[in-house]
Amino acid sequence: MIDTKEIEHLAELARIEVGKEETVALAKDIEAILGYVTLVQKVAGGTGVLEEHKEHMLVNVMREDSAPHESGAYSDALLSAAPEREGNYIKVKKIL
Amino acid sequence: MIDLKNLTIKKAHGHLTKGDFSALELAEAYLKNIEAKNKELNAYLEVFNDVREQAKEADKRIKAGKAEVLTGIPLAIKDNILIQGRRVGAASKILDGYVAPYDATAIKKLKDKGAVFLGRTNCDEFAMGGSTENSAYGVTKNPHDTSRVTGGSSGGSAAAVAADLALAALGSDTGGSVRQPASFCGVVGFKSTYGAVSRNGLIAMGSSLDCVGPIAKTTEDAEIIFDCICGKDALDSTSIELSTINLQRSIKELKIGVPRNFIETEGIDAEVLKDFNESLLRLKKAGAKIVDVDLPSLQYALACYYIIMPAEASTNLARFDGVKYGPRISGTNGINDYFKTRALFGPEVRRRILLGTYVLSAGYYDAYYGKALAARSRIRMDFENVFNKVGIIAVPTSPTPAWKIGEKTDPLSMYLADIFTVTANIAGIPAISVPSGKTKAGLPLGLQLMAPVGGDEKLFNVCKSIF
DSSP states (O other): OHHHHHHHHHHHTOOOOHHHHHHHHHHHHHHHHHHHHHHGGGGSSSSSSSSSGGGOOOOOOOOSSSSSSOOOTTTTHHHTTTSSSTTTTOOOOOOO | OOOOOTTOHHHHHHHHHHTTSSSHHHHHHHHHHHHHHHHHHHEEEEEETHHHHHHHHHHHHTTTTTTOOOTTTTTEETTTTTTTTOOTTTTTTTGGTOOOOSEEEHHHEEEEEETTEEEEEEGGGOOOOOOSSSSSTTTOEETTTEEEESSSSSSSHHHHHHHHHHSSSEEEEEESTTHHHHHTTEEEEEEOOOTTTTTTTOOOTTTTTTTEEEEEEEEHHHHHHHHHHBSSSSTBBBOOOOOOSSSOSSSSTOOOEEEEHSSTTSOOHHHHHHHHHHHHHHHHOOOOOEOOOGGGGGGGHHHHHHHHHHHHHHHHHHHHHHHSSSOOOOOOHHHHHHHHHHHTSSSHHHHHHHHHHTTTTTTTTIIIIIIIHHHHHHHHHHHHHHHTTTTTTEEEEEHHHSSBTTTOOOOHHHHTTTTHHHHHHHHHHEEEEEEEEEOOOOOOEEEEEOOOOOOOHHHHHHHHOOO
């Protein structure tokens, strides 16, 4: 059972401000969606990728831990997208 | 006057190289149509102001005798695919004002061929939805009946192609977002084998499911675009070089499997089922052998999808915090900035983030996410087994034709409309939707064909011979 308290907790975890009215609507919607997706619990066997199928599933691909490009080549383009910037830093409010 | 209605990429290429019209004239013809129709349809969120310059560049290349098939071809691009120096926003307020700092790999490949980008098209916010009603910038209307939705999430791209506001388009498909709007708008939509097209520069939703794909008027056109954008890319570690398997050039002797138990459920529209059976008949007449197949785990596909996708989306969308891109809404302190900024996400995106947060939380992880991964293995195994017996699987693209704008109010009923499309994303297999007929009221319907991993070209070949 999903109540508004649980929605508030999830919103806190997800860092999203949610209004009072919306928590009621979200509780109802998420309850209904979870009611449907609970169907997967009927799948036989354990949880996670099944042992007998592991070799077919996607695997992580790593690259060499080396510099992929010249240092700073993209810094300006990426920093320009930030809402606030100071020199080569992204600016945020004081944390400590 | 250029006859846009009957124009295809291949025909346009012929005209451009023969000099019947220039790339500039072609672009002008589309701009004129956009001017006349986009206000009502809302297919484009932005029409680029340098379309004529792009077309002139293409004309230079054509004059120099260096034209390739996509040179000068006017395309529409979904608003979640990055083009360097241009606005892109996933139809969300949280990316308001964001300018792409680099080209998506698919875009770079199209640019190399001299394609012309007309503008960015509307979609459901962060590609979350099946009707384009979740866009923060208004719904896109179906060109076949403007009281109805285009489908989604790539609704703007599908409407643009259907209404001759672009010759072809790019969309993205996480659970049917290319195929379903293509079927609702009477055009072709293709989702490749997972990884065949690089995801670099596609704004992520569900990374193990997302595929960039073409929407076009014919299968041949969709194939031309796919051939251009596919390939392994160092910037997407999940991308692959497709090794074409088991290519069957003729439809004769092709075995097509139909999962009857899965299709004939209560939610399916009678006209959709009738049209689907007629399509099977056409395939049979062309020499294909139609057999019943059983994929028992398909009953879990939609539930599996609506756990894995929100789980991945909630993780992917954590990066939108008002620090690195888009606007920042200032709160009382640093952390409060996050809460205020992330409130810019629309209702459906918030819903999926919370849902994803729930299924990944300690205590629920095994029961939901863990079980969904197990279901995904079972579904993949079912497909592998069936593809040992048949070359292709056929299902309708959508259980219903396009619905009325505003008709589906609760999220679960909207999710259920994805029943036939999510399976290909879960299994990572290629699937195509081709126009198969119309309802009595004149609404387009689509037939969906699926092939095993690597069977992309096989799908093109079968569709080209029949539809």
